[in-house]
Amino acid sequence: MGKRTKKVGPTGKYGPRYGVKVRKRLKEVETAKSRKYICPNCNHQSVKRVGTGIWKCRRCNLVFAGGAYRPFVSTSYRKETGRGPQTIEEEPAEGEENV
């Protein structure tokens, strides 16, 4: 038997209602939030959404804050400042030329 909702995915529950465009956008969000993500701590694909903006790794039990529907968002404050799970690099100390 073929997969019944190959095209519409989680938005199949709405049938033909609300318009194609809206349902397509919803599908993106719904699949993004139910997917498993790579854990920034143990690098295993076991991060799941617990609630809005709350993500938890089922392997190392790390709980961290992220986007509402995906753990890492492109427009986040964290990315701009270089902090957070994706970019944990220490900046080299400056002013060493005075030594």
Ligand SMILES: [Zn+2]
């Ligand atoms: Zn983990």
